[in-house]
Amino acid sequence: MSLHLGPWTEWGRTGLQVAAIQDGMQFMLLFSRQGKLRLQKWYVPLSDKEKKKITRELVQTVLARKPKMCSFLEWRDLKVVYKRYASLYFCCAIEEQDNELITLEIIHRYVELLDKYFGSVCELDIIFNFEKAYFILDEFLLGGEAQETSKKTVLKAIEQADLLQENVDFQMRLFAGVMVPNMVSESSGLFQN
Secondary structure, eight states, X not given: OOOOOOTTEEEETTEEEEOOOOOOEEEEEEEXXXXXXXXXXXXXXXXXXXXXXXXXXXXXXXXXXXXXXXXXXXXXXXXXXXXXXXXXXXXXXXETTSOHHHHHHHHHHHHHHHHHHHTSOOHHHHHHTHHHHHHHHHHHEETTEESOOOHXXXXXXXXXXXXXXXXXXXXXXXXXXXXXXXXXXXXXXXXXX
């Protein structure tokens, strides 16, 4: 006889442990209080037209809500979880059966990572360093699910990528500095006669 407890439980070494069910988010949007989209990450395939429509509807819906209202709302067949930090709204859409509090924690962790990396992150950091904001998000989330919950591990991976980029940039400048003068001297010799 086997005991079946359902998909929300699993057996661990110390006995029964309850596992949180989280299918992952559908998308994450970052937008300003004025409704300007600053970052978008989609984990489901949608056409550009549909993405624009969803973004427009959600931005209007979230911005119309009062500050004291709940950060969770039902929208279409999804749940929307959002949080405002300074002048930016972080907004995620999840499946109906997913846990809103876990999603709120994911948003908060992403903000903590941005804050650690940029040192008191602001909207301008996201605007002028959007590739870093995406990179941090990709190090933290994979396919809409948290792949690494340790801030230290994520920040270490980002630091290593920064060092690699600096090394590549240095080598490119060094290579360009060596090659350009040689090319100029060689090409100038071609036209002498």
